[in-house]
Amino acid sequence: MASHHGALAPGSPGLPGGPGGSAGPGAAEGVLHLPDGVRSPGLHVRGLRVQFSTRSEAGDAVLRSAVDGMDLDVAAGELVAILGANGCGKSTTLKSVIGLAPVTSGEVWVDGEQVLPHHRTSAAEQHEARRRVAMIFQQVNLVRRRTVLDNVCAGALGRLPLRRSLVASLFPHDLRAEAMLCLDRVGLADRALDRVGQLSGGQQQRVAVARALCQRASVLLADEPTSALDPAASTQVMELLATLAHDEGLAVVAVLHDPELAREHADRLVGMVAGRERLNGAPDAVTRDAVEHLYSAETATVTVTRTTVGTRISA
Numbered sequence: 001m002a003s004h005h006g007a008l009a010p011g012s013p014g015l016p017g018g019p020g021g022s023a024g025p026g027a028a029e030g031v032l033h034l035p036d037g038v039r040s041p042g043l044h045v046r047g048l049r050v051q052f053s054t055r056s057e058a059g060d061a062v063l064r065s066a067v068d069g070m071d072l073d074v075a076a077g078e079l080v081a082i083l084g085a086n087g088c089g090k091s092t093t094l095k096s097v098i099g100l101a102p103v104t105s106g107e108v109w110v111d112g113e114q115v116l117p118h119h120r121t122s123a124a125e126q127h128e129a130r131r132r133v134a135m136i137f138q139q140v141n142l143v144r145r146r147t148v149l150d151n152v153c154a155g156a157l158g159r160l161p162l163r164r165s166l167v168a169s170l171f172p173h174d175l176r177a178e179a180m181l182c183l184d185r186v187g188l189a190d191r192a193l194d195r196v197g198q199l200s201g202g203q204q205q206r207v208a209v210a211r212a213l214c215q216r217a218s219v220l221l222a223d224e225p226t227s228a229l230d231p232a233a234s235t236q237v238m239e240l241l242a243t244l245a246h247d248e249g250l251a252v253v254a255v256l257h258d259p260e261l262a263r264e265h266a267d268r269l270v271g272m273v274a275g276r277e278r279l280n281g282a283p284d285a286v287t288r289d290a291v292e293h294l295y296s297a298e299t300a301t302v303t304v305t306r307t308t309v310g311t312r313i314s315a
């Protein structure tokens with residue numbers, strides 16, 4: 001992991017803002033004044049907006065703002081927890097980073113490379129930056145009938161030549177060895193040849209993490225990774241995420257529904273209300289009242305405003 005972090009250190013030659021690099025596409029247009037931080041390793045989101053078209057009760061076409069000006073910074077080596085009421089835009093924020101949500105505006109930087117908006121970087125740079133981001137979900141999306149090892153190897157599909165990756169049995173020996181190391185890191189090397197369906201929910205979540213490692217991701221997005229797990233398995237998964245951040249230098253962000261679990265394991269808590277950041281601080285610096293307020297009826301109120309397109313609703 002350290003190798004690509006090192007290669008992308010802030011100010012590196014060839015990086016935007018680094019010696020020999022350009023001032024960055026945003027700066028070149030003279031519109032954006034991005035802090036140097038966005039060029040450092042990790043994930044940096046600026047002014048993210050996501051809107052979904054839907055229908056009002058009266059049947060009119062409306063745009064619903066799921067994310068409404070969200071900023072997010074997750075440094076390499078840091079575990080950030082995102083908290084907030086149902087529907088406030090947590091999942092959509094993470095999905096935007098990997099291209100699974102319709103981003104209206106905003107910027108996303110991964111390890112100093114800009115991945116959004118698309119037109120600012122080449123297709124090859126986009127591909128490489130996206131390969132560095134892995135996402136794991138509450139409902140683990142592994143192939144249950146295949147072995148644990150095959151599922152972990154599949155994490156490398158994005159970086160393998162097509163011919164070698166089409167058939168699982170062609171996974172090369174060196175990749176299988178790397179996948180075994182990844183499994184070892186999540187404590188499941190001894191289950192490599194079991195079918196995924198034979199593992200418990202918590203173990204499957206750890207396999208998903210191993211697959212992200214095999215992808216050689218440097219940014220790990222975890223969307224409610226513990227929601228389906230019992231307390232012991234939840235703790236195990238959170239400890240694993242913290243280890244990946246602190247010992248291996250990944251930038252890790254986890255959407256969590258349990259504020260106490262977040263306090264216990266995260267370096268920083270980010271609270272969202274109506275599609276944007278409302279709270280941001282180290283667990284010690286954030287009061288329980290402030291966290292509770294994220295879930296109160298007052299902050300959860302839906303706001304409706306008129307736009308030129310129709311009615312706009314903030315989650």
Ligand SMILES: Nc1ncnc2c1ncn2[C@@H]1O[C@H](COP(=O)(O)OP(=O)(O)OP(=O)(O)O)[C@@H](O)[C@H]1O
Pocket residue numbers: 052053054064065066067084085086087088089090091092093315
């Ligand atoms: N594909 C979609 N089409 C239309 N609306 C969507 C879509 N995905 C999300 N939304 C809406 O966007 C808003 C934010 O959803 P999102 O899933 O990001 O919230 P969340 O904070 O992760 O919620 P939860 O805690 O319930 O998972 C919600 O109002 C949701 O209904």
